[in-house]
Amino acid sequence: MPRLAIEREFLRDFARLDRKLQDRVSDVFSKFDEATHAGIHLEKVGNARDDRLRSIRIDKFWRGVVLAPDSGDTYTLLKVLPHDDAYVWAQRRQVTVNAVTGRIEVRDVEAIDATLPELSRAAGGKDDRLFSHVGDGDLRRLGVDDQTREFAGVLTDIAQLEAARAFLPQHQWEVLYGLAAGLTPEEVWSELGAPPADEAIDPDDVDAALERTTERVVLVSGSAELLEVFRRPLDLWRIYLHPSQRKVATASYRGPARVTGGPGTGKTVVALHRAHHLAREGEGPVLVTTFTSTLAASLQVGLDLLVDDRTVRDRIVVQHVDQLAHQIVRRRLGQPKMLSHGEETLRWRRVRAALKLPLNETFLAEEWRQVVLAQQISDGQTYLTARRNGRGRALGNRQRTRVWEAIDAFQRGLVEAGLWTHETIQIEAAELLGEMTDKPFRHVVIDEAQDLSPGQWRLLRAAVAPAADDVFIAGDTHQRIYQHRISLKDVGMNIAGRSARLTVNYRTTAEILAWSFTMLNGQAIDDMNGGSETVAGYRCETHGNPPLLRSFANRAAEQKALVEQVREWMDAGVELHEIGVAARSNVSVDALTLELKRAGIEASALADAHTGAVGVAVATMHRMKGLEFRCMAVIGVTAQHVPPASAITPAEEDLATHMQDLQRERCLLFVACTRAREQLFVSWHGVPSEFLEGVR
Numbered sequence: 282m283p284r285l286a287i288e289r290e291f292l293r294d295f296a297r298l299d300r301k302l303q304d305r306v307s308d309v310f311s312k313f314d315e316a317t318h319a320g321i322h323l324e325k326v327g328n329a330r331d332d333r334l335r336s337i338r339i340d341k342f343w344r345g346v347v348l349a350p351d352s353g354d355t356y357t358l359l360k361v362l363p364h365d366d367a368y369v370w371a372q373r374r375q376v377t378v379n380a381v382t383g384r385i386e387v388r389d390v391e392a393i394d395a396t397l398p399e400l401s402r403a404a405g406g407k408d409d410r411l412f413s414h415v416g417d418g419d420l421r422r423l424g425v426d427d428q429t430r431e432f433a434g435v436l437t438d439i440a441q442l443e444a445a446r447a448f449l450p451q452h453q454w455e456v457l458y459g460l461a462a463g464l465t466p467e468e469v470w471s472e473l474g475a476p477p478a479d480e481a482i483d484p485d486d487v488d489a490a491l492e493r494t495t496e497r498v499v500l501v502s503g504s505a506e507l508l509e510v511f512r513r514p515l516d517l518w519r520i521y522l523h524p525s526q527r528k529v530a531t532a533s534y535r536g537p538a539r540v541t542g543g544p545g546t547g548k549t550v551v552a553l554h555r556a557h558h559l560a561r562e563g564e565g566p567v568l569v570t571t572f573t574s575t576l577a578a579s580l581q582v583g584l585d586l587l588v589d590d591r592t593v594r595d596r597i598v599v600q601h602v603d604q605l606a607h608q609i610v611r612r613r614l615g616q617p618k619m620l621s622h623g624e625e626t627l628r629w630r631r632v633r634a635a636l637k638l639p640l641n642e643t644f645l646a647e648e649w650r651q652v653v654l655a656q657q658i659s660d661g662q663t664y665l666t667a668r669r670n671g672r673g674r675a676l677g678n679r680q681r682t683r684v685w686e687a688i689d690a691f692q693r694g695l696v697e698a699g700l701w702t703h704e705t706i707q708i709e710a711a712e713l714l715g716e717m718t719d720k721p722f723r724h725v726v727i728d729e730a731q732d733l734s735p736g737q738w739r740l741l742r743a744a745v746a747p748a749a750d751d752v753f754i755a756g757d758t759h760q761r762i763y764q765h766r767i768s769l770k771d772v773g774m775n776i777a778g779r780s781a782r783l784t785v786n787y788r789t790t791a792e793i794l795a796w797s798f799t800m801l802n803g804q805a806i807d808d809m810n811g812g813s814e815t816v817a818g819y820r821c822e823t824h825g826n827p828p829l830l831r832s833f834a835n836r837a838a839e840q841k842a843l844v845e846q847v848r849e850w851m852d853a854g855v856e857l858h859e860i861g862v863a864a865r866s867n868v869s870v871d872a873l874t875l876e877l878k879r880a881g882i883e884a885s886a887l888a889d890a891h892t893g894a895v896g897v898a899v900a901t902m903h904r905m906k907g908l909e910f911r912c913m914a915v916i917g918v919t920a921q922h923v924p925p926a927s928a929i930t931p932a933e934e935d936l937a938t939h940m941q942d943l944q945r946e947r948c949l950l951f952v953a954c955t956r957a958r959e960q961l962f963v964s965w966h967g968v969p970s971e972f973l974e975g976v977r
Contacts, residue, residue, distance in 0.1 A: 285355075442458060458820075530554035535779070541783070555753045561593050569599045652667055652668075729755070864917050917965065
């Protein structure tokens, strides 16, 4: 019985096709087993470099390119292109099996043959070849074949290698790129996470090679499974792992482990696969958690897509961390009475007035959270010697004594009134979990970890007994959108020797990512482990248009331009649910949603979109965290709103907190912009935000 394999990159191409063509592709390939069995529709490609490549008719104007093996029964869909383009694409390319990894590779032979003579002439008698320090034996051992070795031998500049990415086999290009960057052959294998296949490699056994190429090939059985793949192509595209990601997701660790990486490098996908791997082992429940309900819902969808074994899926619990904390406290103490933000501010104001303190309520609240709660301080004597790194305003002993009086009065007031905050709920839940000898989870997997507070970290540490593979952490401090600054060691998460970094962006185009990183303006970002985070070594898999930056005289003109931009995307075949619109405030979100609806464009606030609403997703920058869209508009990036004055502590009150606030808001804008996969539209009216200085 013929089987159909789908090249992973085709899934992204499929998502860009218009709906009518998608339906036609689905219809043709849902009947593929009948077509191949009858020997019809598949046509040989004239003058092809690889005589196994076939074309299949989609309609009058479009053709699919399929790899038909000499032996075996697996046919691989590689491309769907306009008629002439499909034949040109097939004529230029060759599909091979890597002799070392045993995986399928596709190369543009014509481009290699055309480029090689020119590079050879340019290299001439130069001795400083790019790979003169690497022997042929090492290249063979790393899976670089004769044709690619000949090509690599004439390169003299890294720019030539970067240009060759479009036509060299992916694995072999990555090997060369790692060697050019100064890695040893052993480090290259470690970086790629693709060790040689265990079994003997038959270069003609395409079926076996496809089974090994799980990071690039989707194998489907039957029309029902195929239609499900075509229904959610980008979802499936996202859950497939590069070998370097798979290595991180399936490794065995002696304790807590962490994976970091910039936007689009696949941290969340790795976290999902990690949970799947641990659940498949069957050693107790696995908690998958993050810091918001929106992100938790997204993780739930990803796991439902990834894990098709119901028994394994039932071993995985998805809850955001505050949901877990409240659940634990409710079971023991009943429903807690929560303190509202406004009531908290009022209580601090009363305490400050009663004690006649010269410090405002914002300073007192942050001192309570960032120093007292963060360090679990329970008495004034301990507070006198507590670390206050990053708090900016220095306090002498007399001032600390008075501040402690205020904090103590505030805390006693909460107890007397029977009121709770999210922080005190977290503390109580951690204490309750700490008393348990039988922990509720065997493993904890944390996504977007950079935004957890110290209390949330201690809660999660208490939810699982210290052991091998107990905690897996995924995060990127460049994307921190809340104030929390922690040291993993201080919250019981010792990751020494168990940290990996992902460097390849699979989502956002190089142009969007480069612009977004420039916006960070050289900010020094901590790594939550006593060091600094870096963007060195990041690279992108895709290229596209640079961000479109637009300035307007007023809000009405800016909103009108947003409508026009959304219509332009729609006319280009972008589906409404593939478009995201971010703004800084809920008020702006409501106004933009209404404006789109008035223009006849279906749109909904992101909170509503998760309940089944469809259309353009409009949300605050905070709610966009962890999500992605094909096209993204970030609206209202004005000096007045980004950052809003209410989110920034005045410099004269607390300079260090002021600087931290600015960095947090800058990172928030960075997060919103890097939700875009292909196109980014950024606009403002009046004076632009200071964060756009130097990048406009």
